Amino acid sequence: MSLQPIKIGLLGLGTVGGGTINLLRRNAEEIARRAGRGIVVISAAARDLDKTRTLSLEGIRLTGNAQDVVADPEVEIVCELIGGIEPARALVLAAIERGKHVVTANKALIALHGNEIFAAAQRKGVMVAFEAAVAGGIPIIKAIREGLSGNRIQTVAGIINGTCNYILTEMRERGADFQTVLAEAQRLGYAEADPSVDIDGVDAAHKLTILASIAFGIPLQFDKVYTEGIGRIGAMDIAYADELGYRIKSLGIARHAGDGIELRVHPTLIPKRHPIAGVEGVMNAVLVVGDAVGPTMFYGRGAGAEPTASAVVSDLVDVVRAMTSDPENRVPHLAFQPNAMSDITVKPMESVQTAYYLRMNAVDKPGVLANVTAILGKLGISIEAIIQKVPDPAANVVPVIFLTQRVQERNMNEAIHAIEALDSISGSVFRVRVEMLE
């Protein structure tokens, strides 16, 4: 790591800007191990310099004039996190003009002015990265643009607006109507004071425009997207749909129909059994169907400071890797630079903690449950649930199931050993580990 850190200029110190600064600091070591050099924010522009911030801006030159950041000769990558069209557009074009790479989270800007911006970037030989513009932390741009590049993409269909998905999920789970849930979503910060960009489908249409372009190799054409909001969906529609075997989701759909492309955002009934039907609350998911790969789905948080910063920082690492390495070593084989591998130990199974499912055959003797629970209790193993079936008179053993709380495997081994030694237990104890995956 003898290389100098790459110097970033940040435009916008709102939710995503603050999240990006925090993430670059918190994971500085991990990021440098991956990128081959450090990434530091040296200057930032904010609209309101007097605002009280919990964010420490130590080591960052702060300005009220975003053009100062773009013009700063030390800044190598400009990170545009203002949102909206102007001044974002002018600033991005100015950065490109000065030969600087750009990372942006701005979906409206890319959907409406991407063609112009990418043409300028092409002329100047700079990168404009925009993973954060679609589906927050889900690396869907990279998946389509690179990970599925062997396919003819047939369909992209996504839950790409968390506000709509939150509202529809709450309406279904509680049988509540649209206005009630919207008001709550506004109170909880899941919907804006003016929610129209989300609930009318405009935000999803921006994202769909981008997805369709990279999936099909067509120019960005936001004005061709058919857009319909969720405001007219009633609680009864959700209930009728359920009766018919469907969920209602607001989907952005781009489909290659042979004779043309379909581009549409609208509430959609989808079969309950489809994986995307189970995507609830503010989560996002994008289904991509390719001719070779078949259906794939990419799931995660579509908004928020940290998930969006995850995408912004991953773009920064991408740009830094390309600026730094010979093409052949752009991405280290094992993700981290060969001289930055960690030697953290792999734990022996004995010291792993999980919960357990235990099945054993009890001889129908009084006190068997008491014996087993005493053994578990002595080893500090708490019981979550027990299933004991009424014994079949013909059988001489009865299966008993224990679900335990988390404990070290070492203790469980000891417990199983002791349980198997009981007279009231026949044969061995069968164990399956339990993970909540939270």
Place this chain on the structure above:
Amino acid sequence: MSLQPIKIGLLGLGTVGGGTINLLRRNAEEIARRAGRGIVVISAAARDLDKTRTLSLEGIRLTGNAQDVVADPEVEIVCELIGGIEPARALVLAAIERGKHVVTANKALIALHGNEIFAAAQRKGVMVAFEAAVAGGIPIIKAIREGLSGNRIQTVAGIINGTCNYILTEMRERGADFQTVLAEAQRLGYAEADPSVDIDGVDAAHKLTILASIAFGIPLQFDKVYTEGIGRIGAMDIAYADELGYRIKSLGIARHAGDGIELRVHPTLIPKRHPIAGVEGVMNAVLVVGDAVGPTMFYGRGAGAEPTASAVVSDLVDVVRAMTSDPENRVPHLAFQPNAMSDITVKPMESVQTAYYLRMNAVDKPGVLANVTAILGKLGISIEAIIQKVPDPAANVVPVIFLTQRVQERNMNEAIHAIEALDSISGSVFRVRVEMLE
């Protein structure tokens, strides 16, 4: 596209090798538009030259000696699709020694000899790409190595063996036991004649070794993975787990536990409501939890000729992009080369076909259903389902719901117009589109 095509040498003409040749041919135009130049197989090695193949090998030099392909001075990228350790290892090392880039689908080779192979590649400045080694067509290597590079990864947990997942799914759905389902899976080609590598968890342990290394920046260490198969899971365990609110899945789990790394493959109870619990049959899915992004999930087909070829060809495109472009233009902004954008039209909404959910308020007059179905029938719209609730005596209208089959939006607009003109219908017809997403 004035650049010469890149010339590939293929080792192995089995399922994946054949799939790769087919895919490169079928999507040749699309691939060249993305990569900036063509990708053609010029030579291939097969064990049995006399085997009858449905695959056309026109334009491909065929040899029984794989070293011929590696030594062929025209071959720029060697694609290793033989599988197993030897001779694959020796061939890959020989290709690297000759300064050739390598694409491989060989999980055992990478898990066991990756450290040696990547060190050799590093010395010679060549790329070794291995997306196809884990989870087939799902671009999970790229997602972790690049798409989530801003995160400290906390957990990777995946359904990464389709055979195990198929068996466990069938056991649950039909209450069948392990041996019965395994025998069927073998008949259907979802399990090998010797199924031990899959059902004992060795295959998943190979893949987990790779995932853990790129997630945590640790060397590949297959011998440290705790591995337990699914052979002892009984139908009754699946039923008891269900009663407790869980599904049993064979998971590969890699977790950063602070003081060490957990690496384990074993049958696992997971809560039914977790998105990964709904991954059924031969499908694969990998959950990746990062400190910034939170939980993400990547879902798709984990095996088979075409899904695996999807990953192989995407790796080839990656390598070709890096060989061809200045680093700044490695991946075109919109996935396809700027001079290769398509002008295929976006269809007007009127010519889009979907199924429809229609809700209308019927005045309680005899013949209303007959009137509506006559209109739908005249416009060629078939009805899938009707819901008509028993009228509330207090209400003067009753909601009627129609679920239709697929039809052009144009016809549906006309139908809705006609229905709204009926005396027996009050107010407007509310429509939601229906997509099966198949």
